[in-house]
Amino acid sequence: MVTFVNENNFEATPLYAMNPLSRFSDRATAYAKYRPSYPEEAIAVILEGLGNPSQRVAADIGAGTGISSRLLAQRGVQVIAIEPNAGMRESAAPHPLVEFRNGTAEATNLPEASIDLVTCFQAFHWFDPEPTLREFHRILKPSGRLAVVWNNRDRNDELTEGYTRLVQIASNHHPAESRLVSVDPLLASPLFPDVHCHTFTYRQQLDLDGLIGRAQSVSYIPKEGEAYQQLISGFKELYDRKRDENGFVYLTYRTSVYLAEPQHQT
DSSP: OOOOBOTTSOBOOOGGGSOTTTTTGGGHHHHHHHSOOOOHHHHHHHHTTSOOGGGOEEEEETOTTSHHHHHHHTTTOEEEEEOOOHHHHHTSOOOTTEEEEOOOSSOOOOOTTOEEEEEEESOGGGSOHHHHHHHHHHHEEEEEEEEEEEEEEOTTSHHHHHHHHHHHHHTTSOGGGGGGGGGHHHHHOTTSOOEEEEEEEEEEEEOHHHHHHHHHTSTTSOSSSHHHHHHHHHHHHHHHHHOOTTSOEEEEEEEEEEEEOOOOOO
């Protein structure tokens, strides 16, 4: 079980117990409009060696508004997008190769050994890891692959560090800001014994509305009150300092792709 320790060294509630199924209900519009995409290289490495994409079926778990599902579908993959939040499903732009279904990471309702590729983009930290990994192992074909992906903000970039600092203050240092430890259950799982990590750089171009909207898509950011007003003031000051001649700033991410294959008894 993944838990977090707060600044006072008290054990905090695990993220999967923090209402993950409905916490994004009032963020779906901002999520669809302002969340970053993922680098082409990340999608390529996920699909590398799996054969003809048009012959493959992927289950994109915690698909949100379908950002990652559409990236896979654009390569020809048939995608079953598993998303428990109705608001997120309804905010998704359609794609002919993407089918949204209600389900959770722990109970996808997919048949056993039916999936060539299981993906989790920006979502694994909200799942109960042990039953989730058992479910992923159950639905994957023996020749299948698991890909767990995060866009992690690159704090070596000055603009991105300033954005991160403002978000941490506004969220009262929410534990999801430390989600990198959430990969640990995958790294320790006997069901997926050989995990490889690939890292890529991705930049998200934003105007002032986009910078604010990007934060508003985060489930643990306040939407009103003093902390919200301070956040907006901080974003305006940061934007004025860092915008280019075209009125844009750029959030920089390090996209981490963890790839694993299921362990099967012989």
